[in-house]
Amino acid sequence: xxxxxxxxxxxxxxxxxxxxxxxxxxxxxxxxxxxxxxxxxxxxxxxxxxxxxxxxxxxxxxxxxxxxxxxxxxxxxxxxxxxxxxxxxxxxxxxxxxxxxxxxxxxxxxxxxxxxxxxxxxxxxxxxxxxxxxxxxxxxxxxxxxxxxxxxxxxxxxxxxxxxxxxxxxxxxxxxxxxxxxxxxxxxxxxxxxxxxxxxxxxxxxxxxxxxxxxxxxxxxxxxxxxxxxxxxxxxxxxxxxxxxxxxxxxxxxxxxxxxxxxxxxxxxxxxxxxxxxxxxxxxxxxxxxxxxxxxxxxxxxxxxxxxxxxxxxxxxxxxxxxxxxxxxxxxxxxxxxxxxxxxxxxxxxxxxxxxxxxxxxxxxxxxxxxxxxxxxxxxxxxxxxx
Amino acid sequence: xxxxxxxxxxxxxxxxxxxxxxxxxxxxxxxxxxxxxxxxxxxxxxxxxxxxxxxxxxxxxxxxxxxxxxxxxxxxxxxxxxxxxxxxxxxxxxxxxxxxxxxxxxxxxxxxxxxxxxxxxxxxxxxxxxxxxxxxxx
Amino acid sequence: xxxxxxxxxxxxxxxxxxxxxxxxxxxxxxxxxxxxxxxxxxxxxxxxxxxxxxxxxxxxxxxxxxxxxxxxxxxxxxxxxxxxxxxxxxxxxxxxxxxxxxxxxxxxxxxxxxxxxxxxxxxxxxxxxxxxxxxxxxxxxxxxxxxxxxxxxxxxxxxxxxxxxxxxxxxxxxxxxxxxxxxxxxxxxxxxxxxxxxxxxxxxxxxxxxxxxxxxxxxxxxxxxxxxxxxxxxxxxxxxxxxxxxxxxxxxxxxxxxxxxxxxxxxxxxxxxxxxxxxxxxxxxxxxxxxxxxxxxxxxxxxxxxxxxxxxxxxxxxxxxxxxxxxxxxxxxxxxxxxxxxxxxxxxxxx
Numbered sequence: 035x036x037x038x039x040x041x042x043x044x045x046x047x048x049x050x051x052x053x054x055x056x057x058x059x060x061x062x063x064x065x066x067x068x069x070x071x072x073x074x075x076x077x078x079x080x081x082x083x084x085x086x087x088x089x090x091x092x093x094x095x096x097x098x099x100x101x102x103x104x105x106x107x108x109x110x111x112x113x114x115x116x117x118x119x120x121x122x123x124x125x126x127x128x129x130x131x132x133x134x135x136x137x138x139x140x141x142x143x144x145x146x147x148x149x150x151x152x153x154x155x156x157x158x159x160x161x162x163x164x165x166x167x168x169x170x171x172x173x174x175x176x177x178x179x180x181x182x183x184x185x186x187x188x189x190x191x192x193x194x195x196x197x198x199x200x201x202x203x204x205x206x207x208x209x210x211x212x213x214x215x216x217x218x219x220x221x222x223x224x225x226x227x228x229x230x231x232x233x234x235x236x237x238x239x240x241x242x243x244x245x246x247x248x249x250x251x252x253x254x255x256x257x258x259x260x261x262x263x264x265x266x267x268x269x270x271x272x273x274x275x276x277x278x279x280x281x282x283x284x285x286x287x288x289x290x291x292x293x294x295x296x297x298x299x300x301x302x303x304x305x306x307x308x309x310x311x312x313x314x315x316x317x318x319x320x321x322x323x324x325x326x327x328x329x330x331x332x333x334x335x336x337x338x339x340x341x342x343x344x345x346x347x348x349x350x351x352x353x354x355x356x357x358x359x360x361x362x363x364x365x366x367x368x369x370x371x372x373x374x375x376x377x378x379x380x381x382x383x384x385x386x387x388x389x390x391x392x393x394x395x396x397x398x399x400x401x402x403x404x405x406x407x408x409x410x411x412x413x414x415x416x417x418x419x420x421x
Numbered sequence: 422x423x424x425x426x427x428x429x430x431x432x433x434x435x436x437x438x439x440x441x442x443x444x445x446x447x448x449x450x451x452x453x454x455x456x457x458x459x460x461x462x463x464x465x466x467x468x469x470x471x472x473x474x475x476x477x478x479x480x481x482x483x484x485x486x487x488x489x490x491x492x493x494x495x496x497x498x499x500x501x502x503x504x505x506x507x508x509x510x511x512x513x514x515x516x517x518x519x520x521x522x523x524x525x526x527x528x529x530x531x532x533x534x535x536x537x538x539x540x541x542x543x544x545x546x547x548x549x550x551x552x553x554x555x556x557x558x559x
Numbered sequence: 560x561x562x563x564x565x566x567x568x569x570x571x572x573x574x575x576x577x578x579x580x581x582x583x584x585x586x587x588x589x590x591x592x593x594x595x596x597x598x599x600x601x602x603x604x605x606x607x608x609x610x611x612x613x614x615x616x617x618x619x620x621x622x623x624x625x626x627x628x629x630x631x632x633x634x635x636x637x638x639x640x641x642x643x644x645x646x647x648x649x650x651x652x653x654x655x656x657x658x659x660x661x662x663x664x665x666x667x668x669x670x671x672x673x674x675x676x677x678x679x680x681x682x683x684x685x686x687x688x689x690x691x692x693x694x695x696x697x698x699x700x701x702x703x704x705x706x707x708x709x710x711x712x713x714x715x716x717x718x719x720x721x722x723x724x725x726x727x728x729x730x731x732x733x734x735x736x737x738x739x740x741x742x743x744x745x746x747x748x749x750x751x752x753x754x755x756x757x758x759x760x761x762x763x764x765x766x767x768x769x770x771x772x773x774x775x776x777x778x779x780x781x782x783x784x785x786x787x788x789x790x791x792x793x794x795x796x797x798x799x800x801x802x803x804x805x806x807x808x809x810x811x812x813x814x815x816x817x818x819x820x821x822x823x824x825x826x827x828x829x830x831x832x833x834x835x836x837x838x839x840x841x842x843x844x845x846x847x848x849x850x851x852x853x854x855x856x857x858x859x860x861x862x863x864x865x866x867x868x869x870x871x872x873x874x875x876x877x878x879x880x881x882x883x884x885x886x887x888x889x890x891x892x893x894x895x896x897x898x899x900x901x902x903x904x905x906x907x908x909x910x
Binding site for chain 1: 426427430451476477478479480481482483484485486487488489493494496497498506507508509510516521532533542544
Binding site for chain 2: 610613615616619620623647648656659661662891893902
């Protein structure tokens with residue numbers, strides 16, 4: 035694979051932006067990214083938009099044609115959809131286009147404008163479309179419930195505890211309190227998490243990422259031209275994706291995600307690294323159990339011990355491995371289709387020592403892990419400063 | 422819910438019709454025509470016995486649209502005796518009654534309804550095995 | 560008597576939802592003396608469906624039991640009739656869903672019947688005629704209801720939920736149907752207009768000119784035509800809107816109460832409408848001995864009664880223990896208060 039660099043990034047703050055439209059969100063992110071890369075928009079060869087459900091959330095399909103031209107970018111545009119992994123997947127498609135020689139430079143935008151739906155049942159159903167429509171959503175499954183099924187199975191199989199899962203939320207809120215772009219910048223206690231409202235037992239409100247609005251954009255270019263835009267490009271050293279059955283009940287395991295393992299195998303091999311080489315990682319903590327399982331699937335701890343690893347503080351900022359220095363989906367927010375791009379932006383700032391109070395001290399290799407659905411899709415990318 | 426979609430699935434919903442590979446013996450629910458294990462085509466329909474056990478479960482407090490008449494309800498993955506797993510609701514149970522490994526059986530219930538005037542979707546849910554005698558000592 | 564000579568029941572199954580509300584609890588809401596109401600009706604409590612149960616789901620459950628008991632190949636069932644006054648759809652059959660769920664489709668006839676509380680027994684007669692005339696091999700007749708009583712109305716104490724399915728055939732018969740006849744007049748004692756949520760009724764008019772006249776006339780007529788008397792029957796089953804009516808009817812016809820009491824499930828589950836006399840029959844079949852005889856008379860407002868004479872065969876012993884009995888369903892119960900009852904019965908609008 036031709037090595038690719040990220041040369042500019044831009045994003046909105048994440049929140050409930052009732053007075054900002056879908057196109058205004060993407061325009062803000064794109065404008066900032068263009069400014070960040072100091073690039074003439076005409077140099078962008080192609081636009082790739084990751085969004086999960088603009089059709090349901092905003093009655094807007096054909097999103098790529100809305101997003102690019104509205105920001106003055108008339109390059110060929112296409113939308114990539116892979117549920118909550120839409121952002122990460124759009125990034126990979128852009129990388130493929132550059133590698134195939136179609137473009138030298140590409141704009142990748144992730145966006146989700148979720149608060150246009152105000153009925154929580156409607157939001158739950160919209161997100162539920164990332165599950166098996168006929169055999170999960172159709173029989174009463176919701177996303178919190180699917181992750182609750184995973185969490186219960188994990189607790190049963192490994193004896194993991196509610197406290198262990200809660201520690202993920204506490205840690206991510208702590209990190210997020212240091213992130214000016216996060217939706218929730220509030221430190222929470224174990225008690226707050228463990229006594230929060232029940233959503234799908236054993237998953238409580240503070241085990242869940244929020245409903246969010248946000249857009250994030252990055253500009254990719256082939257390594258050779260990267261320095262033209264910035265003195266400090268970051269490089270994608272490895273990239274992998276994994277896919278599994280969309281329905282949780284169809285998969286080999288209820289407590290491990292094959293899609294994560296497959297994506298990691300490819301990405302780590304390409305980057306010539308092992309999990310030990312990773313300094314910090316942005317993982318897809320849509321629910322606390324997702325972070326716990328990811329820690330296990332990526333080999334940071336023993337299988338079944340992800341919760342304890344977290345409770346013991348091994349994943350805190352600047353400890354054994356800094357997991358979700360941005361605050362993760364839990365605290366930073368989870369505009370679903372944009373999340374994969376927000377993760378890349380966090381890596382970009384951390385590798386360039388621009389992360390302010392949440393700056394990780396060891397920052398040679400950063401990784402993103404972006405899950406779609408209840409684990410059917412996963413994208414993992416490895417980044418470093420050195421070309 | 423789309424009428425053609427649930428109509429098409431009625432035998433799977435109403436009586437757990439799936440399929441079985443005659444060559445390698447693998448069962449599928451919902452049914453399919455080609456075996457994923459041995460690539461044999463033309464799999465035959467198989468009517469599942471309707472008994473299995475709870476693989477995992479949750480009590481759902483925030484349901485999707487159309488499921489809010491019973492809060493909480495129990496969502497579970499059930500492993501059928503023949504092997505395949507499916508996602509379903511457990512009925513005739515209250516919070517505290519359900520545990521992983523619990524034997525369960527087919528039950529016929531309303532699954533969802535499009536308001537008061539739309540079509541009603543019926544199909545499988547699961548309940549404790551040997552209902553209504555499941556609480557009696559053997 | 561050879562196997563093929565007689566047509567009758569080859570399997571039966573019931574289903575009663577597990578929820579109950581006590582008569583006193585309903586009386587409490589409407590300022591009525593609970594003890595007196597309970598005693599007057601001879602009803603202690605009534606069954607309530609779960610929120611995802613309706614006439615269709617309980618019909619399917621009862622028919623699955625019947626088919627399992629008879630060990631019938633669903634392909635042999637060529638008629639499906641579901642009698643109910645609470646079909647979930649005004650237009651769109653219950654019977655097609657029941658037939659599909661039991662894999663009886665597509666080579667079968669299927670239809671919904673309505674004749675207040677005797678729609679189920681009308682289905683038995685239709686199946687009997689078709690089997691006897693060799694039109695079909697086996698027929699499935701179901702009486703099922705999730706009945707609704709207007710809040711505070713007298714019917715609210717008893718309107719309940721239950722289903723009974725009978726398979727009618729001429730092989731491996733467990734109870735022969737020796738004779739049936741009906742007594743029908745136009746008597747508007749109880750009705751529900753199209754689109755109305757709750758039925759209306761004629762108060763005390765539902766008694767003497769309606770229930771009693773039809774049930775007693777049908778019973779007397781069938782005994783006359785078959786040259787039988789109460790002494791020829793080991794059990795008698797009547798429609799059970801409450802305990803009082805069938806007990807009074809037995810007395811008037813000269814049946815000792817011991818012959819009617821085994822059928823009186825109404826005490827524990829209320830009036831299951833189209834399923835009422837059929838569940839009573841099932842309760843008797845659960846305990847009866849070969850060669851015993853049963854007289855059953857249903858009643859449907861509007862009005863009519865279907866009378867049947869059954870004789871039990873040795874075959875019945877081979878089919879016991881395969882499916883839950885009526886008593887099993889009576890025993891498994893959970894009580895609801897009036898608030899949960901209104902929620903279960905869709906009286907609270909949440910959509």
